[in-house]
Amino acid sequence: MSKLFNDNRKTTRLQNWDYRWKGLYFVTVNTKFGENYFGEISNGKMYLNDIGREVEKQWLLTPSIRPDMNLYLDEFKVMPNHFHGIIGIGRNEFNLRSLSFLGLRDLSLLVKDPTSLRMVQSDGINSPNQNIFGPQRKNLGSIMRGFKSSVTSWCRINSHLFGWHSRYHDVLINNDLSLNKIRKYIQNNPKNWERDRFNKKQNRNPK
Numbered sequence: 001m002s003k004l005f006n007d008n009r010k011t012t013r014l015q016n017w018d019y020r021w022k023g024l025y026f027v028t029v030n031t032k033f034g035e036n037y038f039g040e041i042s043n044g045k046m047y048l049n050d051i052g053r054e055v056e057k058q059w060l061l062t063p064s065i066r067p068d069m070n071l072y073l074d075e076f077k078v079m080p081n082h083f084h085g086i087i088g089i090g091r092n093e094f095n096l097r098s099l100s101f102l103g104l105r106d107l108s109l110l111v112k113d114p115t116s117l118r119m120v121q122s123d124g125i126n127s128p129n130q131n132i133f134g135p136q137r138k139n140l141g142s143i144m145r146g147f148k149s150s151v152t153s154w155c156r157i158n159s160h161l162f163g164w165h166s167r168y169h170d171v172l173i174n175n176d177l178s179l180n181k182i183r184k185y186i187q188n189n190p191k192n193w194e195r196d197r198f199n200k201k202q203n204r205n206p207k
Contacts, residue, residue, distance in 0.1 A: 018095075019139040019140040020094050020140075021089070022089055022095055023088070023172055024074070024172075024173040025087055025088070025089070025140055025170050025173065026084070026085075026171040026173055026182050027084070027085050027087060027140075027144060027168055027170050027171075028083070029082060029148065029164060029168045029169075030165040030168075032163030034081045035081060036080035036200075037051050037052075037080075037081065038052030038055060038079065038080055038081065038083075039052040041079075041190050041193045044190055044191030044193070045190055045191075046077070046078065046079060048078055050158070051151070051155060052078045054154050054155075055078050055083055056078050058151050058154075059076060059078075059083070059085060061150075062143060066138075069089060069094065070089070070091060071088065071089060071090065071143070072087070072090060073085070073086070073087055074183070075187060076186065077186045077187070079190070079196075080193075081198055084186045084189060085186075086186070087140075089139075094137075140170060148168075151164070
């Protein structure tokens with residue numbers, strides 16, 4: 001199996017970042033074992049099948065399903081075996097509570113340098129592989145769990161064989177330069193599919 005789809009990876013979560021906080025996030029979710037469940041690419045254009053269209057539908061529904069989180073969507077793309085999207089979490093009651101707990105007024109400095117926040121867990125030990133804020137509701141993780149679950153449920157109801165990779169990858173976007181680069185990457189993903197790192201044809205182990 002390609003290392004790209006190995007479930008035994010360490011967490012990619014930022015250790016010193018509360019994922020309830022206001023921010024713009026680039027997320028990537030793969031299918032289980034990198035199977036092409038969502039459609040195919042021909043001549044640089046993505047053609048969605050039924051599952052792919054449901055992925056797109058559920059992503060577009062995300063802000064309306066969670067109106068209390070003040071979410072907004074930016075560029076996104078459903079690919080044959082993965083999904084890329086940019087999602088923003090705006091100012092809301094849940095991240096304001098978190099800021100108040102930390103004695104902070106805003107996150108302008110932290111967004112530029114998330115490592116500037118120095119905290120420890122309640123037991124006084126700062127684990128190198130665990131987010132110090134622990135699991136929470138109303139954060140990026142809950143958004144992604146809900147999104148993945150809704151697609152999986154639809155597939156079960158409609159008797160489609162399907163599975164997600166157990167995790168997802170996220171990047172905190174902290175400036176306009178990064179945002180524009182990521183937007184361009186997502187937009188160009190279909191026409192660059194032949195050399196995409198998630199394309200299983202490009203990542204087969206030699207016999």
